[in-house]
Amino acid sequence: MRYVVTGAAGFIGSHLSDALVEGGHDVVAVDCLTDYYDPAEKEENARGLDLLRIDLAEESLDLDGVDGVFHLAGQPGVRSFGEAFPLYLRRNVLATQRVFDAASTAGLRVVFASSSSIYGEAERYPTPEGTVPEPISPYGITKLACEQLARAYGLDSVALRYFTVYGPRQRPDMLFRRICDALTSGGTIEIYGTGEQSRSFTEVGDVVDATIAAMAEAPAGAVYNVGGGDEASLLEAVALLEEISGRPLDVRHLDRARGDVRRTQADVSRIRDALGWEPRVPLARGLERMWAWASARVATP
């Protein structure tokens, strides 16, 4: 099969592209290498892929001969109040609308990255997909808008609500990456609030498996949580990484961040029943893998 992957140089998109290539597929790797973080890091992620630099918010996507689109490009990060909002609108809502428009004309399926942040402070935990979405961040609102756009288009689409994904190549603004970087450099990690907030942390290999299965097997219009089995607080995660690395961390507490939910916990029964997918990588094993990557990266820059 021949698939377009947007955001192919990003954290999840690059792992997905590698797995598709390994599975014998052709990948049209699309990314415009925004400067949200160092583009050199993205180029490193995409090593081995032939990157097409297209800005989806204004350039067109050629879908001739393509069998499906994985749309992972976007402006990530839940701490999204303030002046960055036009970027969230452009890179999430506008770019996605244009991808949906092109896929709809071409009659193609789109599997796209939504987010646990569409739930906000959810009314129940574990949180099933039918829960009323009440995002508390501008980012979450743009992700929910993308889901609604797919519905409005009547698109053959699958929305995947990823829950705090981690692993090798994690974005440098995300918590585990910052912890790994602090552990390698002997620096300090800043925790927003008490650190008692918790997440359904999800290993990127599990996320890739769910994403590929969704393209192949999900019914049109499906919406799934893709979340990890182990919920952990930030302080528990810090302790685990200290133990795995054998190094102590200097932790400083800042105010709680606006847009940051207190808890996420995925109910994955829907995707388990439909696709037979469930998270397989326990947090401790996933963190060992991530630490191995982060420490090797520093040893051989």
Ligand code: UGA
């Ligand atoms: C992550 C991604 O960044 C979003 O793009 C994604 O949509 C979202 O997961 C999701 O699940 O939908 P988040 O859960 O905030 O968002 O992931 P991290 O950035 O790794 O933060 C996890 C927790 O650590 C948050 O409570 C955050 O406030 C905290 N944190 C993060 C710190 O205390 N200090 C930091 O330096 C970074």
